[in-house]
Amino acid sequence: MVARTETFGGRLDDLRAFCAVIDLGTVTAAAASRSETKGSVSRRISRLEAALGATLMARHPRAVTPTAEGVAFYAKAQESLALLDDAAETARDARTVPAGHLRVTTAVDFGIELMPGILTSFRRAYPQITIDLINTDARLDLAANRIDLALRFGDAEESGYRAALIVNLWIGLYASPDYLARHPAPADLAALAEHDLILSRERPGATGFLLNDGNGRIEQVSLDPAIRASDFAAVFRLTQEGAGIGHLPSAVAARALESGTLVRVLAPWATAGGALRAVSLAGRELPARVRVFREHVRAEMMKRFSVESDQS
Structure with a gap:
């Protein structure tokens, strides 16, 4: 047999008002701490009791005191409110505290x-x-x-x-010193046809791409690459190994350019990336x-x- 668990269906503010009465000892003090009237706090407690189906407070002419059920409920309620407040603080902090x-x-x-x-x-x-x-x-x-x-x-x-x-990034042409020692760098775009070109994500057959010199000149280059790779990471590795002139984003080639393992070819010509x-x-x-x-x-x-x- 599966045990049935009842969920709390009351209002959170009613729960806080009840706990305030227990903490402070009187409805008057609880009302003052919450900037409410005594009648409002009393109605909250009555509504909470109705939601729970249990009497939490014993009413006397001059005071209210928690029942046994009220004392037991208070202990669990305080613990739950503390956890809820902590969760709320964590959520608020996420917007302002980088952690x-x-x-x-x-x-x-x-x-x-x-x-x-x-x-x-x-x-x-x-x-x-x-x-x-x-x-x-x-x-x-x-x-x-x-x-x-x-x-x-x-x-x-x-x-x-x-x-x-x-x-915004640019895709330039790069080669390794080893490759350039075997194949002198092209002096102009037309000379690219004499080199092994390594391209990424290109279609079979003659491949066309645009190169821009940064001063308004745009040239269409149509070449059949020596090697095609599925991604720029592969193009980068192949270019570093001296397999040809790689068409690489500046972001990917930057560290190799700084270390000297790659050299820019035909600068400033590049493709908008x-x-x-x-x-x-x-x-x-x-x-x-x-x-x-x-x-x-x-x-x-x-x-x-x-x-x-x-x-x-």
């Missing part, structure tokens, strides 16, 4: 190449925030997967999400832990790249 656990998802290439440094500096600044990082090229449902923030490339999201622009956006569920104000992480990512990206950012 707790954060679940973040991003593309595989960005997660592998950029996120380790960003997460390390973030944890130094906010050691009280723990993080789950989910690297996947799948566009996860944020609600279903309990994701706080998704860092995504591309256009703004569909309805139900908010998308704050972090940076789209926007990196911080995507979250639409609705109420974001918790503080999500806001500070989003701003940290924006600051780190701005520190590393000369790119346009939008504070919206």
Whole structure:
């Protein structure tokens, strides 16, 4: 036989009024502490008793005293109110105090190449925030997967999400010193045809993409790549190994460029790479832990790249 559990159907303010009478000893004192009339507090207690189906207070001409049921109920009620108040404080603090656990998802290439440094500096600044990082090229449902923030490339999201622009990125051409020692760097765009090109997410056959010199000149480049890869992380590894000239986002190539393991080719020519956006569920104000992480990512990206950012 399954035991039936009764749930509390009374009003929270009635419960607090009852506890105040027990704490302070009289209805008058309880009413004063709650800025109510004695009649209002008395009605609250009567309503609570009706909801419970039990007499909690014994009424006397000059006083009220708790019954045995009232004393037992008071002990549990006080404990429950303390837990409820603590939960409410935690929820309120989440809006203003950056602490707790954060679940973040991003593309595989960005997660592998950029996120380790960003997460390390973030944890130094906010050691009280723990993080789950989910690297996947799948566009996860944020609600279903309990994701706080998704860092995504591309256009703004569909309805139900908010998308704050972090940076606009460019995709440049890069090669390893080893490759350039064997194949001197191309002097112009036409010379790219003499090189092994490594591209990401491209269709079979001759591949076309636009290159911009930053001064208004745009050129269409149509080439058959030597290697196609499913993502920029693979293009990056192949380029570092000297397999050819890789078409890579500046964000992915930045650390290798600084260390000298990659060299920019045909600068300033590059392809507009789209926007990196911080995507979250639409609705109420974001918790503080999500806001500070989003701003940290924006600051780190701005520190590393000369790119346009939008504070919206």
